[in-house]
Amino acid sequence: MQGGRIMKEDVVIGLEVHIQLMTKAKMFCHCSTDYIGKEPNTNTCPVCLGLPGSLPVLNKKVLEFAVRTALALNCKINQISRFHRKNYFYPDLPKAYQISQYDLPLGVGGYMEISLPESDEKRRIGITRVHIEEDAGKLIHEGDIASSSYSLVDYNRCGIPLAEIVTEPDFRSPEETRIFLIKLRSIVQHLGVCDGNMEEGSMRCDANVSVRPAKSKSLGTKAEVKNMNSFRAVKKALQFEVDRQKKLLSEGEKVIQETRHWDELKNITVSMRSKEEAHDYRYFPEPDLLPLQVDSKMIEETRRNLPELPEARKERFIKVYQIPEYDAEILTSSKALGDYYEKASYLYSNAKILSNWIMGELMRYLNEEKLDIENSPISPNNLVGMLKLMDKGAISGKMAKNVFEKMFKTRKDASQIVEESGITQITDEDELFEVIDKVIKENPRSIEDFNKGKEKALNYLVGQVMRYTKGRAKPDFVFKALKQRIKKGL
Ligand SMILES: [Zn+2]
Numbered sequence: 318m319q320g321g322r323i324m325k326e327d328v329v330i331g332l333e334v335h336i337q338l339m340t341k342a343k344m345f346c347h348c349s350t351d352y353i354g355k356e357p358n359t360n361t362c363p364v365c366l367g368l369p370g371s372l373p374v375l376n377k378k379v380l381e382f383a384v385r386t387a388l389a390l391n392c393k394i395n396q397i398s399r400f401h402r403k404n405y406f407y408p409d410l411p412k413a414y415q416i417s418q419y420d421l422p423l424g425v426g427g428y429m430e431i432s433l434p435e436s437d438e439k440r441r442i443g444i445t446r447v448h449i450e451e452d453a454g455k456l457i458h459e460g461d462i463a464s465s466s467y468s469l470v471d472y473n474r475c476g477i478p479l480a481e482i483v484t485e486p487d488f489r490s491p492e493e494t495r496i497f498l499i500k501l502r503s504i505v506q507h508l509g510v511c512d513g514n515m516e517e518g519s520m521r522c523d524a525n526v527s528v529r530p531a532k533s534k535s536l537g538t539k540a541e542v543k544n545m546n547s548f549r550a551v552k553k554a555l556q557f558e559v560d561r562q563k564k565l566l567s568e569g570e571k572v573i574q575e576t577r578h579w580d581e582l583k584n585i586t587v588s589m590r591s592k593e594e595a596h597d598y599r600y601f602p603e604p605d606l607l608p609l610q611v612d613s614k615m616i617e618e619t620r621r622n623l624p625e626l627p628e629a630r631k632e633r634f635i636k637v638y639q640i641p642e643y644d645a646e647i648l649t650s651s652k653a654l655g656d657y658y659e660k661a662s663y664l665y666s667n668a669k670i671l672s673n674w675i676m677g678e679l680m681r682y683l684n685e686e687k688l689d690i691e692n693s694p695i696s697p698n699n700l701v702g703m704l705k706l707m708d709k710g711a712i713s714g715k716m717a718k719n720v721f722e723k724m725f726k727t728r729k730d731a732s733q734i735v736e737e738s739g740i741t742q743i744t745d746e747d748e749l750f751e752v753i754d755k756v757i758k759e760n761p762r763s764i765e766d767f768n769k770g771k772e773k774a775l776n777y778l779v780g781q782v783m784r785y786t787k788g789r790a791k792p793d794f795v796f797k798a799l800k801q802r803i804k805k806g807l
Pocket residue numbers: 343346347348360361362363364365366476
């Protein structure tokens with residue numbers, strides 16, 4: 318640490334994650350939730366615009382999706398929960414209150430286990446609560462929020478159902494929150510309740526960060542960090558915030574309780590406003606809705622019908638495909654990636670080679686092009702097609718990388734690329750011997766060196782054969798053939 322006295326601190330982080338539930342209709346009306354790319358303010362009605370005299374009616378699917386989410390996070394379901402009005406004025410909230418849940422949320426007391434790869438440790442993160450609430454509309458600022466001369470409002474998102482997942486302050490590093498969020502995304506994707514797209518805002522995360530002297534029981538003053546819209550941003554923003562607070566404390570200053578905004582361009586958090594407390598919202602029970610009742614039959618039925626979740630899928634991958642835990646963890650980190658792997662493995666038996674190609678080349682190209690696996694230009698079928706060409710010896714491992722790149726760029730299948738570009742391995746031995754003999758004839762000095770015991774001379778000759786064949790010869794075959802022919806004095 319620069320300057321200040323050396324201090325040991327613990328980092329304490331808790332998360333609040335909002336997920337957009339993928340129901341067809343909004344939470345309390347029949348308006349469609351399919352709003353991306355739609356004309357502003359077209360998916361609206363008196364209910365979601367909060368016009369006088371309109372009444373909300375809960376969409377049953379919202380409850381079903383939320384119960385599924387809460388159960389997958391090992392929560393206890395409150396058979397009677399309650400809606401509250403959370404009052405605040407904001408231009409994107411036409412009612413000037415949001416229907417949410419407060420003292421009696423739908424799910425409580427759950428947990429999720431995460432694996433920390435560096436320490437081989439498993440950590441249990443407490444889930445304080447899972448509740449449901451409606452989303453607000455969207456403000457569109459001309460330029461950025463601070464300097465914009467006007468803002469427009471679009472109410473299409475108003476009334477979209479959200480589940481809010483609040484964790485205990487159980488995280489001890491920003492990296493742990495990243496691991497948690499990736500797993501949470503995979504869980505909600507497997508449940509079919511949310512697509513988990515942070516960049517598009519269907520999964521949003523706020524974090525409470527504080528720092529305290531090591532081993533201290535009481536918590537330090539926390540700051541809330543908002544506006545992080547990727548896993549990477551979460552880790553970066555929280556690391557910045559942890560360092561900022563540690564520096565303040567080491568200089569003998571105090572952390573102020575406030576809400577801070579992550580500025581993605583400047584890579585800093587900036588103060589937005591002093592943090593509001595629950596009483597600022599004047600919560601009161603929603604008079605237009607009855608208490609929310611969930612009977613035990615529905616809970617049990619939902620529990621029974623939960624799909625296979627990422628943890629179980631990971632265990633199955635390890636057992637059935639015999640791949641390392643590390644591979645299985647990555648391959649189940651999103652539902653679509655797991656599906657891709659499984660589709661490919663129906664067609665191809667070497668599960669490890671498959672996972673190597675998917676986790677290596679495929680993920681690398683997808684990351685470079687910022688594409689999701691769902692939009693991969695190479696289908697599982699085409700990937701397997703290429704691997705089979707490699708197994709047959711038609712292309713070498715090195716050529717395969719080249720073919721793979723072309724497949725990714727052109728969306729063509731491997732055999733077509735091989736045919737069009739002529740990049741096949743020479744399997745005809747006579748053709749190869751012709752080149753080998755030519756190289757032997759042209760390099761008498763190297764032959765002499767080799768005969769004197771300089772094994773290295775052979776490498777040069779192999780290189781010459783590869784040059785003449787433009788890399789299409791099998792190096793191990795050439796090596797053996799050269800050795801034999803020189804020894805025989807041919
Ligand atoms: Zn509506």
